[in-house]
Amino acid sequence: MSVSPEHIRPGLATGTHHDDAVPFPRIEADGPVAHGERDSWLVHAHRSVRYEVRIRDRVFDLDHTDVLEAGGRGDGGSPRRFVVVDDEVDRVHGERIRGYLDHHGVDYAMTVLAASEASKEFDTAARVLERLDAFAIARRSEPVIIIGGGVLLDVAGLAASLYRRGTPFLRVPTTLIGLVDAGIGVKTGVNFNGHKNRLGTYAPADLTLLDRTFLGTLDRRQISNGLGEILKIALIKDLALFELLERHGAALLDERFQGLTPAGDDAARTALRRAVDGMLAELTPNLWEDDLERRVDYGHTFSPTLEMSALPALLHGEAVCVDMALTTVLACRRGLVTVAERDRVLAIMRTLELPCFHPLLDSELLVRALADTVRHRDGRQRLPLPLGIGEVCFVDDVTAEELATSVEIQRDLCAPALVAGRLGRQTEDVETSGRG
Ligand SMILES: NC(=O)c1ccc[n+]([C@@H]2O[C@H](COP(=O)([O-])OP(=O)(O)OC[C@H]3O[C@@H](n4cnc5c(N)ncnc54)[C@H](O)[C@@H]3O)[C@@H](O)[C@H]2O)c1
Ligand SMILES: O=C(CO)[C@@H](O)[C@H](O)[C@H](O)[C@H](O)COP(=O)(O)O
Numbered sequence: 390m391s392v393s394p395e396h397i398r399p400g401l402a403t404g405t406h407h408d409d410a411v412p413f414p415r416i417e418a419d420g421p422v423a424h425g426e427r428d429s430w431l432v433h434a435h436r437s438v439r440y441e442v443r444i445r446d447r448v449f450d451l452d453h454t455d456v457l458e459a460g461g462r463g464d465g466g467s468p469r470r471f472v473v474v475d476d477e478v479d480r481v482h483g484e485r486i487r488g489y490l491d492h493h494g495v496d497y498a499m500t501v502l503a504a505s506e507a508s509k510e511f512d513t514a515a516r517v518l519e520r521l522d523a524f525a526i527a528r529r530s531e532p533v534i535i536i537g538g539g540v541l542l543d544v545a546g547l548a549a550s551l552y553r554r555g556t557p558f559l560r561v562p563t564t565l566i567g568l569v570d571a572g573i574g575v576k577t578g579v580n581f582n583g584h585k586n587r588l589g590t591y592a593p594a595d596l597t598l599l600d601r602t603f604l605g606t607l608d609r610r611q612i613s614n615g616l617g618e619i620l621k622i623a624l625i626k627d628l629a630l631f632e633l634l635e636r637h638g639a640a641l642l643d644e645r646f647q648g649l650t651p652a653g654d655d656a657a658r659t660a661l662r663r664a665v666d667g668m669l670a671e672l673t674p675n676l677w678e679d680d681l682e683r684r685v686d687y688g689h690t691f692s693p694t695l696e697m698s699a700l701p702a703l704l705h706g707e708a709v710c711v712d713m714a715l716t717t718v719l720a721c722r723r724g725l726v727t728v729a730e731r732d733r734v735l736a737i738m739r740t741l742e743l744p745c746f747h748p749l750l751d752s753e754l755l756v757r758a759l760a761d762t763v764r765h766r767d768g769r770q771r772l773p774l775p776l777g778i779g780e781v782c783f784v785d786d787v788t789a790e791e792l793a794t795s796v797e798i799q800r801d802l803c804a805p806a807l808v809a810g811r812l813g814r815q816t817e818d819v820e821t822s823g824r825g
């Protein structure tokens with residue numbers, strides 16, 4: 390149905406007016422018809438999305454109020470909050486978090502969850518929902534507070550987005566992946582039916598507080614894991630960030646982004662800002678992924694299948710890195726990346742202590758992974774490939790033969806490092822292959 394402006398009848402329903410430029414909600418009718426004679430209605434409503442991502446160190450210091458600024462106070466005059474916390478975060482930081490909530494007179498219920506990729510399932514979200522329902526928060530004025538890594542943010546974010554069809558929430562990411570990726574977009578999710586993030590919602594948190602002091606208690610491997618997603622942003626759009634990783638990647642790992650030296654502090658702040666800035670610039674124009682050609686999908690074509698197949702041997706950022714190594718090799722064969730650029734990319738992966746190969750990577754897995762991703766991208770590969778360092782292009786014509794050849798080259802280039810033990814930890818649950 391085509392609707393010309395004179396046929397649009399604005400403001401037929403009432404509601405909060407979120408966007409001054411557009412009268413809404415509105416119902417569009419195909420030509421003027423008398424009241425009661427219409428048999429087709431096109432409802433057209435807009436809802437603007439507005440959320441804040443704020444860098445704020447030490448959010449649980451008693452004199453910081455960011456965590457409680459959103460939402461209101463209950464009948465008793467004190468804020469009521471349902472809090473979901475990762476179990477490891479609770480072990481290390483729980484006392485401080487409870488002290489903060491007590492100090493501010495919050496009436497709260499806290500659910501502590503063991504969050505891992507293996508338990509990133511709907512049942513875990515359902516457990517959160519049971520407890521949330523028992524605590525019975527107000528629908529609009531008592532935001533759920535979610536504190537943890539990417540898994541917990543995804544699972545508890547899904548629960549909040551489902552509860553009474555959506556209740557507000559606030560996120561405090563505590564891992565590097567959480568700070569630069571999982572905590573700043575609008576996607577929630579759980580794994581389902583053997584597939585990664587197969588169930589989920591698009592639901593922005595009202596506020597995300599990025600507190601890098603949490604990274605001080607993370608394992609070195611988890612820092613490395615997060616650097617995988619920072620490297621993705623660098624490779625798709627930010628050569629300066631790539632160069633920063635080349636210069637300071639080792640210090641970022643050693644210092645866990647805590648700024649133990651002036652140079653390390655500067656590098657940590659700059660890397661976080663550039664990574665968040667780059668990610669949000671990519672996400673904002675396409676929040677609901679109407680366009681399935683996404684540059685931030687780089688490294689996420691083969692990795693979902695690899696990550697799930699290798700579970701729990703490969704972490705998310707590690708699987709993404711193996712995918713990026715493969716596609717860098719493939720792009721080099723196509724002349725999109727020079728040999729020098731390819732080797733520079735593989736070298737930074739080693740500096741960041743990330744794997745660039747995994748023994749499960751063979752042509753059968755790659756073909757299966759690509760087929761699943763093609764389904765996820767509505768029938769086309771829409772495969773992001775690097776164009777030099779700092780840019781990408783999309784292709785739709787990768788063949789099984791090309792994948793088989795590329796993975797052999799990748800194995801030759803990267804497997805020696807695996808065998809030498811530098812990256813050996815990623816293979817511990819998997820039989821190593823005969824080559825390399
Ligand atoms: N929604 C999105 O847009 C999005 C984006 C990127 C990644 N993700 C998802 O994020 C997940 C990976 O997240 P992750 O890497 O944060 O893993 P994770 O949530 O499993 O956390 C890693 C480990 O660190 C522990 N931990 C968390 N914070 C800690 C702290 N401050 N100190 C000590 N230990 C701490 C956790 O208990 C866990 O064992 C994947 O499932 C991925 O799909 C989602
Ligand atoms: O890993 C994630 C999201 O889980 C991000 O790093 C990444 O940018 C993209 O969102 C993924 O490529 C797409 O994820 P999905 O559609 O498989 O959930």
Ligand SMILES: [Co+2]
Nearest residue numbers: 618689705709
């Ligand atoms: Co990712």
